[in-house]
Amino acid sequence: MDIRNVPAETASVAPGFEQGYAVRTRGLTKAFDGHVVVDHVDLEVRDGEIFGLIGPNGAGKSTLIKMLTTLLPPTSGEATVAGCDLLREARLVRARIGYVPQLLSADGALTGRENLLLSARLYLLPRKERAERIAEALAMTGLEGAADRPAQNYSGGMLRRLEIAQSTLHRPRLLIMDEPTVGLDPVARNAIWDHVRDLRTRFGTTILITTHVMEEVEALCDRVGILHHGRLEKVGTPAALKAEIGPDATLDDVFAQIAGTDIEMGDEHGNARESRRSAIGHG
Template identity: 75%
Template sequence: MQRSQLEYPIRTTGLTKIFDDRVVVDQVELNVRSGEIFGLIGPNGAGKSTLIKMLTTLLPPTRGEATVAGYDVRREARGVRSHIGYVPQLLSADGALTGYENLLLSARLYLIPRRERAARIKEALAMTGLADASDRLAQHYSGGMLRRLEIAQSTLHRPTLLIMDEPTVGLDPMARDAVWDHIRDLRKRFGTTILLTTHVMGEVEALCDRVGILHRGRLEKLGTANELKAEIGPNATLDDVFVHIVGEDAGKTEGYYDVRQARRSVTAHE
């Protein structure tokens, strides 16, 4: 069996990240199953983005172990990167390029053979509903179109794992639903394993097979949405579960310290 076809495309043991003696991710134990859509939720500052940066090799762990698609994030970073797609929260498409040109650039970066590029790009444009807009500059795309373009860019090389940081943030309901449909289609067509972060509980219920709740760097709860709700009560919502676990931290935003430390560390290791 190839490493990219392992039962658990994400496995972590005691995964920890410390900035200046401050524990941001604290001994996370996580196994994400092949073909699963896994949701990671938690208040701002809980450590979600830091955890993702370690899984995508953008940050080195302080302690613990993690394998992604069977590759060690410390020792085999190149193997990790070649088997994942990553859609960050911030805009990643180039507005000065057309949709087609953005995809062509991604195809080159992912080392897709020249003879396969045109077919891959055509398929990606069709899947995302962007075929008729492929020759328009991305700066003229709507928010939903941009998100679909970014997902298409990150999946051209048919990754084992797709990681998305708040994939529908700022989108209207129609654009959000289109992104949801595309995420489901990726799993159905290619068996892609998907890890996403979100603050939208409805998104978790609509998409995710399981959900993990991260609080103050620790993975406090893990299970299906129904399992977590059942622990609270017969009429509980996922919002109730969230508030029950994170308590007074619900609604907090990341402070200057958190942002400064994360950016400083990423810059130091680029």
């Protein structure tokens, strides 16, 4: 399923949505064949902040992200995302968000510019605005010089920048990024961090990012939430979470105290299976 299928201008504010939050969940839960992967999560992401979501493999991060992007239906609970009810207004949620998945999704056979044009059409951007938005996105991500080269010839960092450009063409209220810098070298990673900061500065975009890199959390995130066994165990600023441990504590220390060595792999097969089924159902 492609989440880009409706113009953002048609979205309406969900009944009861409290202004000031880009994401608000209550008791959000997901189970696969009776196994609970996300367990009654109450999460609040404030408008305009960069919020980091961390946790060991199998903690439920990707499953939670897939629910918030409408790729998986919740088993129970409720949520508002970018001002829309996640269950009743899923189509409108997709209009107001951008999504950068873990796996690279740009079409390697197309040029960077062609990938952006495809995204502009999928987002239903007016024809007269497309060229300007694409040029702006290429400039913002530093891809002007590579715009007419096939994406298959891009480096990993360039592909990530292209995907960020694609996911923000419609200037979403919320950008969700699932481990966007995994596998990138430090230079490419720093470039992605710069683009994330630039998005918030230019457009006031709220950003929800999952990561395993504590340095990334320190560099980017206003607040961070720690998932363990599907539960949201801690939320706070990096400084506050470290202060709870001790004066010389690091985020690695915070992470280790909560997660320890108990790393659960989770039901990845069930997750993938239901994601595919949901995608087929949504077209």
